[in-house]
Amino acid sequence: MRPHTPLTTRRARRRVVAALSAAFLCAAGMTALPATARTGDATDTPPDAPPAAKTSAGAAASATPRLPDGLARTPPMGFNNWNSTHCGADFNEAMIKGIADIFVAKGLKAAGYEYVNLDDCWAQKERDANGKLVPDTTRFPNGIKALADYVHSKGLKFGIYTSAGTRTCAQAMPGALGHEYSDAQQFADWGVDYLKYDNCNNQGVDAKKRYITMRDALKATGRPIVYSICEWGENKPWEWAADVGHLWRTTGDISDVWDSMVSIFKVNAPLAPYAGPGHWNDPDMLEVGNGGMTDTEYRSHFSLWSMMAAPLLIGTDLRKASQATFDILDNKEVIALDQDPLGKQAQVLKSEGGRWVLSKPLANGDRAVALFNETDRPQRIGTTAKEAGLPQASGYRLRDLWKHEDTHTAGEIAGTVPAHGTLVYRVSADRQWPQYPPALDSGADGVDPVEVGSEARIATLTRNLGRTPARDVEVELKGPQGWRVEPVTPTGTHVLPPGKELATAWKISPLAGTKPGPYELTFTTDYRSPRGQRVTQTLAVPVHAVQAPPAGTSYASDLTWVTATNGYGPVERDRSVGGPQAGDGTPISIGGVPFAKGLGAHAPSEITYYTGGQCASFAAQVGVDDETADQGTVTFEVWADGQRVAESGKLTGKDPAKAVSAAVSGANTVRLVVQDAGDGFFYDHADWADAKFTC
Ligand code: GLA
Numbered sequence: 001m002r003p004h005t006p007l008t009t010r011r012a013r014r015r016v017v018a019a020l021s022a023a024f025l026c027a028a029g030m031t032a033l034p035a036t037a038r039t040g041d042a043t044d045t046p047p048d049a050p051p052a053a054k055t056s057a058g059a060a061a062s063a064t065p066r067l068p069d070g071l072a073r074t075p076p077m078g079f080n081n082w083n084s085t086h087c088g089a090d091f092n093e094a095m096i097k098g099i100a101d102i103f104v105a106k107g108l109k110a111a112g113y114e115y116v117n118l119d120d121c122w123a124q125k126e127r128d129a130n131g132k133l134v135p136d137t138t139r140f141p142n143g144i145k146a147l148a149d150y151v152h153s154k155g156l157k158f159g160i161y162t163s164a165g166t167r168t169c170a171q172a173m174p175g176a177l178g179h180e181y182s183d184a185q186q187f188a189d190w191g192v193d194y195l196k197y198d199n200c201n202n203q204g205v206d207a208k209k210r211y212i213t214m215r216d217a218l219k220a221t222g223r224p225i226v227y228s229i230c231e232w233g234e235n236k237p238w239e240w241a242a243d244v245g246h247l248w249r250t251t252g253d254i255s256d257v258w259d260s261m262v263s264i265f266k267v268n269a270p271l272a273p274y275a276g277p278g279h280w281n282d283p284d285m286l287e288v289g290n291g292g293m294t295d296t297e298y299r300s301h302f303s304l305w306s307m308m309a310a311p312l313l314i315g316t317d318l319r320k321a322s323q324a325t326f327d328i329l330d331n332k333e334v335i336a337l338d339q340d341p342l343g344k345q346a347q348v349l350k351s352e353g354g355r356w357v358l359s360k361p362l363a364n365g366d367r368a369v370a371l372f373n374e375t376d377r378p379q380r381i382g383t384t385a386k387e388a389g390l391p392q393a394s395g396y397r398l399r400d401l402w403k404h405e406d407t408h409t410a411g412e413i414a415g416t417v418p419a420h421g422t423l424v425y426r427v428s429a430d431r432q433w434p435q436y437p438p439a440l441d442s443g444a445d446g447v448d449p450v451e452v453g454s455e456a457r458i459a460t461l462t463r464n465l466g467r468t469p470a471r472d473v474e475v476e477l478k479g480p481q482g483w484r485v486e487p488v489t490p491t492g493t494h495v496l497p498p499g500k501e502l503a504t505a506w507k508i509s510p511l512a513g514t515k516p517g518p519y520e521l522t523f524t525t526d527y528r529s530p531r532g533q534r535v536t537q538t539l540a541v542p543v544h545a546v547q548a549p550p551a552g553t554s555y556a557s558d559l560t561w562v563t564a565t566n567g568y569g570p571v572e573r574d575r576s577v578g579g580p581q582a583g584d585g586t587p588i589s590i591g592g593v594p595f596a597k598g599l600g601a602h603a604p605s606e607i608t609y610y611t612g613g614q615c616a617s618f619a620a621q622v623g624v625d626d627e628t629a630d631q632g633t634v635t636f637e638v639w640a641d642g643q644r645v646a647e648s649g650k651l652t653g654k655d656p657a658k659a660v661s662a663a664v665s666g667a668n669t670v671r672l673v674v675q676d677a678g679d680g681f682f683y684d685h686a687d688w689a690d691a692k693f694t695c
Helices: 010-027 057-063 093-105 143-153 180-190 207-221 258-274 295-307 323-329 332-338
Strands: 077-080 115-117 157-163 194-198 226-229 247-249 280-282 312-314 347-352 355-361 367-373 379-384 396-400 405-409 412-417 422-428 440-445 456-464 470-478 484-487 492-496 501-509 517-528 534-546 553-555 563-565 588-590 593-595 598-602 605-610 617-624 633-640 643-652 658-663 669-675 685-694
Touching: 077 157, 093 115, 093 143, 115 194, 143 157, 143 180, 157 180, 180 207, 194 207, 207 226, 258 280, 258 295, 258 347, 295 312, 295 323, 295 332, 295 355, 295 367, 295 422, 332 422, 355 379, 367 379, 367 412, 379 440, 412 422, 412 440, 440 470, 440 517, 440 534, 456 470, 456 517, 456 534, 470 484, 470 501, 492 501, 588 617, 588 685, 593 685, 598 605, 598 669, 605 685, 617 633, 617 643, 633 658, 633 685, 643 658, 669 685
Parallel strands: 077 115, 077 312, 115 157, 157 194, 194 226, 226 247, 247 280
Antiparallel strands: 347 355, 355 367, 367 422, 379 412, 396 405, 396 422, 440 456, 456 501, 470 492, 470 517, 484 501, 517 534, 553 685, 563 605, 588 593, 598 685, 605 669, 617 658, 617 685, 633 643, 633 669
């Protein structure tokens, strides 16, 4: 293992979410202020009146708690347009009708998706002369009632959005503050079944009061309406809203980016004790299918949300969705975890070094167990049936909810989880366990960089976790086309008894001329159960083909690194980091001095080069890039294998470039590390200007 530098803090991650959502708002041409600042000056808008007697919101609350009212006994499922359209032109009647049609045609309705919801920007900028909301006639030429009727005609339910403020977040339409009773009645008259109630432009009015007033206004309509509180977790609604709304957002807005999804998961997961039938934690709507994450990442997103009993509101335009997207959203076995009638949110059993184990109790006594790998390398993650909360039993059925296959275990629940992946099992103390094949835990070790032109060793290990023998076990490791991969020890065994393992050593060498970079080997394990059922497992094993820099002096930006992580956007070559996309930086400049060559990083960052014992020194001019307008504070470090060989000390946006040089003789790898100097990583655009190796 290479030494790990703790680079991120929870605070820092939250800031990423804030920064990302700010970026989104900017992209949509809106005002980007921190959520807490999204209020205006107080107005004197008088509150409208409940139809019968005008009561104070607080008094009404304590006298007649509205909830539980039997709604949202399981987390709401459906669709909301926001994550795919924001206020774009695609958000219109055709889209909403199209989604309702697809819910029916593609079986999503049958899978449990029910609500078809509108988000911000459905109304005109101003109310009419009677104070009523007016639908945007370009988007919804036939009005909202007709649209709700259409959705209802499909056997689905219809949802709408407004803000507990004077205007909505996109500033596009009026909010309901001071108009709660009138707006609620208008929604009910249209046939609305679900209201998302946002928090922007709230004029500093107490959140509890605002959300309770709307709860009472909805109740006064007499129509059952699911009430979704969207105040981003600012006022800890989990502590007071079980009696106010059916669900409450726990975080700022999600964006279609891995870091955003993971940081939201981390805030929402510890709130498990507060969730239950009729009152759910809401970590925001799904991004599955929107294109900013891989399918593996989207499967993790969907698995984690289901484990957390989160609302499952599809946030992609299903009219354009791929089959892979449908396959994720329509995984009925994972949905069943989310919708389990016991209504418990999964608990985090373990989290260590990005390896997470979650367990969710289910109504029939089973447990759902998720093994989530936050890291960018495959990781072995494991727990036991006992730790997961299952009763003592001689064996357990393990149902893999993504592969839809059964095995059994004597108690261990473990596997190698791909980078950013999640294994989800339904675990049962089922007496029928002997009818399922034993679970085999297969993994690979020693997959460090492989130098082109040399030979490396990899060990694979396959262990029987079950109580019955695995028969005719055969393992195979395959390389990319042209690579030599040869076993050094046996690759099979006739019988692998319970608890025993098959270890195989392999020699691998990349095809001559292989370009340095990431490659994948495929490790396959094939076996039979005592009853003859055949099981095949495959695992991708990443390897890096590397080559030491050539003799002489080379710029780091002209070499291929082994890995690079960055706090914001990707590391750039010969440019500053710029924004979140590749290639969006500016020419490198520190303290007014331009540099033609270098690496544009952003704290926390770590860039690893393979030097293969061939290099003598590393040198660079380091500093905060001028694009931050003097903001940002960072430290730069150079590591040769496990040893820190140079350090810049704290540098701010006002400092000139500082020369850093280090002897790296004999080192196999050199890591260039940027830390945030302890103050969070806002504006930490860090340049390794003129960075070069002498080899
Ligand atoms: C806020 C909410 C989002 C979305 C937008 C609409 O940011 O948190 O979910 O509804 O407003 O403007």
